[in-house]
Amino acid sequence: MELQFYKYQGTGNDFVIIDNRDNAISLTTEQVHKLCDRRFGIGADGLMLLGSKEGYDFEMVYYNADGRESSMCGNGGRCLVKFAYHMGIHKGKYHFIATDGPHDATIEDNQWVHLKMKDVDGIKQHFSDSILNTGSPHYVKPVGGHKLDHFNVFAEGKAIRYNDTYAKEGINVNFVEELPKGIFVRTYERGVEDETLSCGTGVTASALVFAHNDNGFNRVEVKTLGGHLAVEFDKTGEDTFRNIWLCGPAEFVFKGTINI
Numbered sequence: 001m002e003l004q005f006y007k008y009q010g011t012g013n014d015f016v017i018i019d020n021r022d023n024a025i026s027l028t029t030e031q032v033h034k035l036c037d038r039r040f041g042i043g044a045d046g047l048m049l050l051g052s053k054e055g056y057d058f059e060m061v062y063y064n065a066d067g068r069e070s071s072m073c074g075n076g077g078r079c080l081v082k083f084a085y086h087m088g089i090h091k092g093k094y095h096f097i098a099t100d101g102p103h104d105a106t107i108e109d110n111q112w113v114h115l116k117m118k119d120v121d122g123i124k125q126h127f128s129d130s131i132l133n134t135g136s137p138h139y140v141k142p143v144g145g146h147k148l149d150h151f152n153v154f155a156e157g158k159a160i161r162y163n164d165t166y167a168k169e170g171i172n173v174n175f176v177e178e179l180p181k182g183i184f185v186r187t188y189e190r191g192v193e194d195e196t197l198s199c200g201t202g203v204t205a206s207a208l209v210f211a212h213n214d215n216g217f218n219r220v221e222v223k224t225l226g227g228h229l230a231v232e233f234d235k236t237g238e239d240t241f242r243n244i245w246l247c248g249p250a251e252f253v254f255k256g257t258i259n260i
């Protein structure tokens with residue numbers, strides 16, 4: 001079958017996107033895995049289907065590069081909004097449905113996409129590390145002393161992701177360094193089973209953990225290997241957060257057809 005696909009990236013987190021509003025396509029795990037393969041396929045951290053859903057501008061279906069359907073993808077959601085615009089769905093505020101519920105999003109004048117993330121209630125502490133869910137499960141580990149640039153994110157991330165606690169369900173592992181203005185985040189991503197250049201739900205989780213303003217509005221600037229993002233949110237309690245917005249670029253790279 002010949003498939004038309006579009007390639008998008010959000011701060012280096014890259015995705016294959018397929019317009020499936022006519023609901024004509026269903027892909028096996030093996031097919032998604034192959035499409036995401038960087039040598040035998042198109043190459044991507046994940047694959048998304050743009051679907052139709054009554055009462056929403058569109059539906060987001062997300063697969064990790066391992067081919068398995070996954071939880072929410074923040075950078076993917078932002079790229080899918082840009083793709084929806086590209087496909088002629090033009091809205092002041094987008095309202096779509098994803099695996100973790102409804103999301104709002106806007107495309108700003110600077111072409112950044114602002115994506116509203118699900119509310120967060122509760123952060124579990126493990127010594128100085130934090131565990132929370134921002135639509136996907138995240139482990140946040142502070143790294144001090146300007147060591148993050150040379151940190152072995154792959155080995156250290158894999159060790160936590162596959163330890164006895166997380167081996168079964170998996171977890172995304174974020175290493176965070178505080179900067180004079182904001183934070184620097186590097187992420188080992190579940191389902192990619194490697195470091196990605198950025199992880200939207202991971203950047204969001206890290207920003208919540210490093211909130212400076214203990215009650216009320218926060219904006220955290222986030223540096224990732226793939227570029228600059230920002231997370232805005234209201235801290236409403238010890239570990240409760242509302243009006244969480246993941247803000248950053250999301251760009252079309254190329255389109256093509258592939259036989260699968």
Ligand SMILES: N[C@H](CCC[C@H](N)C(=O)O)C(=O)O
Pocket residue numbers: 013045046064070071072073074075076136137172189190191192198199200201202
């Ligand atoms: N790999 C993640 C999903 C994608 C998250 C990431 N790409 C993002 O931008 O949020 C997981 O399995 O939980």
